[in-house]
Amino acid sequence: MPRFDDLFAAELDRRESLGLRRTTVPVVPAGRGGVVRDGRPLLNFSSNDYLGLARHPLLAERAAAYGARLGTGAGASRLVCGTLEAHAAIEARVARLKGHEAAMLLASGWQANASVLGTLLRFAGPDALLFADELNHSSLVHGARLGGVKPVLFRHNQAGHLAELLAERAGLPGRRLIVTESVFSIDGDRADIAALGALAAEHDAFLYIDEAHATGVLGARGMGLTAGVAGVDLAMGTFSKALGSFGAYVAGSRTLIDFLQNTCAGFIYTTAPPPPVLGAIDAALDLVPGMDGERALLAAHADAVREGFARIGIDTAGSTTQIVPALVGDAAAALALADALRARGVLAVAIRPPTVPAATSRIRFALSAAHDAAAIEKLVDEMRACWPLRRMAA
Template identity: 45%
Template structure:
């Protein structure tokens, strides 16, 4: 029988988090009608940490179609997809996704985390090899560990190291190899060379899983992601809770792969289907995204302006080349002080600390939205300059 009280480990672990300045708690926010500001404890703040990259969560057409689907089909899908939860709107959306993304088929999942953490377990077993980029999202690594496969992590965006591991794997008796990467990495905002990774996967007969969550809507031809139209990707995952402004996820793949997932993927089989309101919102966003080229061009210029100005103020923005711009401070206490000071100035920019990011790389993770006004962008930059000048 254990000698300590059964919940003592909770007290111990939480005290350790607090002692290391890594304790986290929920913050309750009230979003505004335009989605650009939130109210926290009675104070209005400009939100610079949302993933609503294109501002579509508040787009009138997205809201209208979501409302229409609810009125026609009800508030919930009421069952899993294999029982009675596949409505015509689910099937129509999957067909539409496949056509737009130039894939044979598509399959909707309830979230990106759910998809990542269950797909890898479905595609591999204890006789398989999983090669994951070292900075892959937690959900991808959880999936790799759950699969019981031999999980090896190649150095971040290091294709020479990846190829070395692939060559070494030839001497082993693996039943299959799965390579995992992202197109845009969520904490550093940098990109992978997905075409070269696809070429390596093809040369070594390996399956390739690409998470395009932070790129779709913002980057690539017609905003369809950096994995769009790249040959050799077996599973292309996108999420709908970011640039789509809604919720859920999808995988674009072959018809055969879709049939396999429907039959073997527990995260798809044993969960209630997404509700009609969400399907309507995704469908509407999918109508809009490919035709926002002018807006994206302006958006990209704003992102570049913010990154260049921050660097000019002496901030370390890491390898970012996207709308995710880390301001890497390093020390946890100083990072928290900056986040708190920004909040006092009317800016919401959350501090990101270990274990989400590596030790000594705590940061303010700024995310720029197409919906931000020039005045809001300039206000952020002026306040960041003010902080920098005060510390110099």
Template identity: 40%
Template sequence: MNLDGWFTSRLDRTKAAGLYRTLPRTMSSEAEADDQKQVIWSSNDYLGMANDKRLIAAAKTALCQSGAGSTGSRLTTGNTDWHGKLERKIADFKRTEAALLFSSGYLANIGVLSSLPEKGDVILSDQLNHASIIDGCRLSKADTVVYHHIDMRDLEEKLAAAQGCERRFIATDGVFSMDGAIAPLDEIIALAERYQAFVIVDDAHATGVLGEAGRGTSEYFGVCPDVVIGTLSKAVGAEGGFVAGSKALIDFLLNHARTFIFQTAIPPASCAAAYTAFEIIEDSQDKRRLLHSSVRTVKAGLEDMGFTVKGGRTPIVPVMIGDAQQAVLLAKSLEEKGIYAPAIRPPTVADGESRIRLTVTADRSLREIDDLLKGFHLIGRELNMVK
């Protein structure tokens, strides 16, 4: 069998399991499928920033001034005033001493976890952490111990068992991307202090969303993790990632994180857009209030119908289906009614936990929310998922 034949054979198994994927044709808030308008209910643009005219104007200005690309890594030709300006804004926003930009949140996680822990150390990683944390742990010279999802008793037992290690790092998502659950950061940090561990938090899905000023899980719980990782591509509406923390941490990463050293810098236009977004997030709470009100309406409506819904006080609303093929069928039926909400299946989630992962955004109207709930109710009854 040649190489293409081997690929085809493996893809046939993927299709038979109901796990085959194709790329959709989407925009950030609307999509066109078979000439039918689709309202997007799966975007991570939680505050509707990606199409905000103020961000677009800022990006255009920087684009004309600095060009389309950054031309190199930050340590060679890719460092501009916009990069430093945005890093200072992020540090101020996150209430840390300093910050460092990466080309994505994925690269930020890998850069931190592959460079900070050393041989003889241990990383305690939540069972449902994002793939970027898992991959960072795999690249680390430290051992990795997985603790049960947000199970503080299990985490404490494993911290106690790891006292012989040189250093202990706890790595967790702030908000878990598939479940919408919020990590109990106050409890995690209390355990870290008791067992002399360091806390690394990926705040990708919390930045701009949680806390009075949208500063994320740290503000939400009133605590200060050792390392805060985030992205500019979700509620901030731009592109790129960052790490925020002490000046010593940022200096260390600048010199040791391979995903920073060897990666082309994000374009200045992306920096300008993100800078503007942070200013908007800081100056106004209206978008967050509207967002959380819409989340409550959607969750209550689905639960009243009889659907099993997970998630905490976040815009991620997982509607649990279980069977992968049933989840795909529900997603297809919703799409036919102009509701774009793809099925999430293994390996992204565990077997038997396929779901429709809804995300609520601040730019969804009351009419669109009503259409969503009516669509779920009608199709759920047709497919015998609810009564």
């Protein structure tokens, strides 16, 4: 047996027995808001392509043009000779759009959070205090680990609880950081950025906001919930979701970005984002500020789904955005529901522990402006038909 396979197989068996084993299943994008999986066309409600830009012709054309002109790879890391004018131009544009002095591109959102937060904590020193929403994304959790800090967790999206925790520790030495998402990837609810800004000001805490699911979708010109809000020290976001391509940014003061370019391993020791990706990002940044019509359609889709689900008796947690969870509880029941939906032409995956806390398995529906009204109607109709089936598996 190949070395360590006994160990790996035991863990896979353990996960299988708990209904938590995962596999990758290839799909082929097809139509607007759809995919073909195992030869069957499905409406896709699991993609984060919220504006339908991942298949927009302008992004594809510009990706191809950048590739033809500049090559398919940057060839080196940013500080060696991998920085192209296109990197610098996009960074300047993102900084302007987000209302910060400077911005920096990174290879992915996961890499950005893990590496940037880890770096900030490392330099903040051993007595740094990190206050984190209990439902923060895995990348932020790993950032805290890399920084060697055990976060003080506040109850999900409760600025009041954060205020208490900050006040209780007011006498402790050490720098303070607050880190949260502006739109929560799994619950689809929004953080109160103004309240967080006020708490950060009161406690002199560095405020770090992950805008992965808000970028492109919310805020003026789709620039997220932090754009134009005072008191946010670092806004992070991705190009991989509503912006239809790949990669991430962090935006903040010129000094912060210069510091990260000198200290952040996830920026320094990795090849620069490649020209075709830069082309797609550039085209997305041309389009996104003018996509208010698509953003309004997306919000209307989300309202219609929440209303339809409420009539069926489905708990959609605190969702107020394009992400609408249907809380199921049991992991096997969530899987059974996802299977039933797929059999009826709807792709919506079950999200299970460890991605979500125990007993909060759910189907996460991610809506898109690429969906039409008929797709939204079908989703609600199929959920009505399939919802009772989850009990049989529980």
